[in-house]
Amino acid sequence: MEKITLLQLLILSFASFRLTRLFVFDKITEFIRNPFFDEVKEENEEGETEVYYIPKQTGVKRFFGELLSCYWCTGIWMTILIVSLYFLLPVYSEPVILVLAIAGIASMIETIIQQIMEK
Template structure:
């Protein structure tokens, strides 16, 4: 198996974007909700804050632990994207390309925002 630098870069950006989508983005919150319990705590100012804790046992607990770890989820997503690219490239490449473009755009936007905030 031979992978070019461009393919590696596309898979990397796609993995980055899909991992962030699954672990952090609000649009996928409904997918994460069954695997977490909400805990309310009061902070030092007396305001209530909501914390998400993975379920305690079973498959839901395991998935909750996985989703609470960005690095762990990233490994599984990278493996799935790579296997899809390897086994079903015709169907997976458009998805990988879209995710890679979105991931590259997100990184570029973050860099520009960081650069602009340093000037002010």
């Protein structure tokens, strides 16, 4: 196996970060998560409706629901996917990994700027 440079490690890390957030949090991938969760609505003390997503209770749907509800768990599997693709299909995966890494860095910058602007 070839050695990974610091730059490659950073790119792979940011790509893994972004892909994980894409699957666990982003609205655009909600259709992937929906089959694995039950939606529970509750009214809070202010009379507002809050929505909670609870993993399904049985079988494979429960497994994937639990997986997708855990950022750290999903992150491990997304990292395995990213690194595997990087080594097995570098010509095809490198552009995708680079885009994910840049998007990950951009999201971090945006979060920092939003926090600064709120102060």
